[in-house]
Amino acid sequence: MEWSKVLSRINWQLILTLSICFIGEVPSFATSPARIDWFTVRDVEGQSLDLKGSRWKVVCFLGAECPLARLYGQRLSQLSGEFAPQGVRVIGINSNPQDSAADVRNYMRDLEISFPIVKDEDQSLARRLGATRTPEVIVLDAAGMVRYQGRIDDQYEPGISRGKPTQHNLRDAIEALVSGEQVPIARTITVGCLITFIEPAAKMQARDESLTFTRDIAPILNQHCVECHRPGEIGPFALTDYDEVVGWGEMMLEVIEQKRMPPWHAAPEYGKFIGARHMPPEDLKTLAAWVSQGMPEGDPKDLPPLPKWTAGWQMSTPPDEQFTMRQQPFQVPAEGIVDYQYFVVDPGWKEDRWIHAAQVVPGNPSVVHHSIVFVRKPDGTRSNGIGWLGGYVPGQRAVELPPSYARLVPAGSKLVFQMHYTPNGHKTEDTTKVGIWTIDEKDVTHEVTTRVALNHHFEIPPGAKEHKVGLQMRQFTSGSLLLGATPHMHLRGKSFRLEARRENGLETLLSVPEYDFNWQHLYGFTSPIPLDDISALEMEVTFDNSAGNPTNPDPNQFVTWGDQTWQEMAVAFFDVALPCDQPRIVVRHESDEPAESQQQRQERIDKLTNEFLSDMDSDGDGLVLYDEVPESFRIFGFKQMDHDHDRRIERSEIEKEAQRRL
Known part of the structure; x- marks a missing residue:
């Protein structure tokens, strides 16, 4: 693209932006x-x-x-x-x-x-x-x-x-x-x-063809884009042939320059992650130069073959078992906001399952914003983690656990599909399914569980641009390994930071400076992180409830915890591997906090307990019943606090949880 055209575009956008900032609307003109x-x-x-x-x-x-x-x-x-x-x-x-x-x-x-x-x-x-x-x-x-x-x-x-x-x-x-x-x-x-405008034929004949689609551009797209932008996948259009790519030339540059694509939100200076998506600056420079040259096709003989992608199931073999969320498809309206949907499936398991991999496949990717499948264990079963089985978000590939790692699902468990739909402009329907791959118990060396850190004691004031909420997780079983982390907020979520507290201070493990509700990644570490020398995982979540947040449903409202997208959550999920051949001993660390008296500690425990009862005990009887809490808390936290598995949380159980967190 000629620099005069670039400057013209920039100047026009600048004029419009300044007009909006100082006048409140774009001025009309003849x-x-x-x-x-x-x-x-x-x-x-x-x-x-x-x-x-x-x-x-x-x-x-x-x-x-x-x-x-x-x-x-x-x-x-x-x-x-x-x-x-x-x-x-x-x-x-x-x-x-x-x-x-x-x-x-x-x-x-x-x-x-x-x-x-x-x-x-x-x-x-x-x-x-x-x-x-x-x-x-x-x-x-x-x-x-x-x-x-x-x-x-x-x-x-x-x-x-x-x-x-x-x-x-x-x-x-x-x-x-x-x-x-x-x-x-x-x-x-x-x-x-x-709209990509095609140059007249006379200009096309005189253009520079030092870069071509077949030789220079197709390999870049195959590496960074075609995984999603191909027939049958979640990308709204395919980037697998020349005629299609030419029409999206200008648009590709825009979304890459704005860092909307490829979808990845972890700051590169912290941590190394499985499946990280980054387009190197030299590839973007090549793509921009090709567009400015008129996007010549080149010699078809130079075109590389498309990568080999597995359609449907992404593992090397078909799943051992698969289950749909329900027999009848869910009807998704043409527009508006659809409340989270929950579907319970009984897989009929009479024996324990050791699950090495799980993949959630949306029936209609155009309307499934995300889907999570949880395990609801039978009452009275030991609860280790929140029962996460698998999830789907756009652009995220199914993850196979390391060899000999698996999740234990007890016999009699049920599967809970949590579905979040975003209408696409016309009425449609969806039937999402999950597939599982199992291994024999004798081959398992590490049990994988998903733990959750959450803070539901927050209230975001109207107009707050950077409202910070802290989360913390302590007490890890000896020999535990941290495999990955998934932050979760809603439309006001702005950033997320994860740090490990060690004897010599804090180490940043993950920073998500621009959290995007549309892309909820599992950030899997390329090398599992031992937790024995970590006294706590500390997190800071930032919310933007200002009018400057374009996704904000209403900047004039106080915002608290809730299931719906116009409410908020401060949650982080952690995949942790526990060695099967070691006793489950919790590693104790010296407190990193200043010493406090027994009375001060009890006051903090009482404060947390009273806050929890205020949030969750809707009828004020001093008991938190299973049926009176939000669905999200039933999944994420109820069983962790219901120690006697009687489907109610008493004050003594709340105090025990408060002691554990402190």
Whole structure:
């Protein structure tokens, strides 16, 4: 890309940003008429556009595979039907070189689009109207003057899905125009997928072909992108062939430069992790240079073969057993927020299972934000950890435990599927399943459990930009090894830091400076960390409840612990391996805290106990019953505190837990 074009883009973005910061909206400005003979334009079905009686044209630029264009498809159809009687006509335009007419027709069928869509083969309509992204809308009057240009509303942005829009920009513009009033905000910043414009043939012939797709770019994409961006996987589009890649050239650069892709959020200066995703600067430089050169294809003989990926199950063999979350699919609505769903499955196990690997496979990856499968052990069974079996989040590969490592699942246990769905713009359904791989007990040297550190005694004030909450885990069994960590917060989660306290001070094991609720990684250490010389794992979670957090459901609310995404959690999961041939002895360390009197310690225990009862004892009878706590606490913490397994937590049990934590 020429530097003049780069500077022009930067200057324009800077002007818009400063306008928003100091004025509160993007200023409107006069535009030249778009002189387009709409009566000669034909839609993807070959039909001339019927625009008789239309006073206003709402032109929507749409991409068949752009996630935001898919989310907004049905909403545009609703607006089209609502305002058609008032002389408003909605026209879709697809200017993406990677989308064929068949792709557009499939898009219309899948999303039940009621308005016509034009395939802008030469991209002339996009150039004349100044469109740059999908979905971008432009409202024209009868004279072809642009009266509004920008986004549809503010509900969806890349990586952001609000429960409902707070600004209805397109609707406000249409309602103002049909009422004969001034459009309140004539221009807004469009978010979504960049349209890659193809250079004219004359320029294409004169371009520099020192870099080619087949020789230089395909190997980079195969290494960093194709794992997810291939047919049948979670990426919204494939990056496996030249014609498709060309259409996403500019967009690829943007998401990589903004560090949205490849998805990985651990700071590189701390720790080494299994499956870490980083695109080296030299690869990004090569990709940017290729795009600036016009994206030449090169010699097909130079094209490397695609990596060998396992479809469906990711282990070398099929699972020994598999279970679906329920027989009937769960119906996912077209939009809105879906409460966490829990499904209990009885696998019918009459004998113990030693599980070496588990993989959760979503039935419909486009709507499954994440899924976790827990083990609910029979009442009275020794509880060692929280019963984690396996999980799925977009982009995370199934992890096989080291050889001779396995999880023990007692006979009679049940499986609990925790499902979090994010609607994708049209009604659909899902049936998620889990597969397990077992090994014989005689081959097991280490039992793997998942422990949890949590703090539910917090209240985030309205508008707080950096509200910090501390977590801690102490008392590790002799010979234990830390295999990995998974931080968990919700939409206000900002950062996470994990430190190990040793005799000589604190060591940072993991730092996640920009936590993203959409990508909840298991950070597995390449070398397990011995816990014998660690007196405590200490964590700091930071929440952003300010208006500057684009994912914040409501910055004006006090926020406390809860299952739902508009509430919050401060949780960290830890996979720990325990040697089977050693007695379970807890390693004791000298306290790192200043000495305190017995009375001071008891006061702290009483404080924690009273706080817990205040949070969890809804009827005030001094007992915390299994059925009166949030589902998340039932899974994460109830059995750890219910020492006598009677499905209720008494004050004495709370005090014991407080003593353990202190």
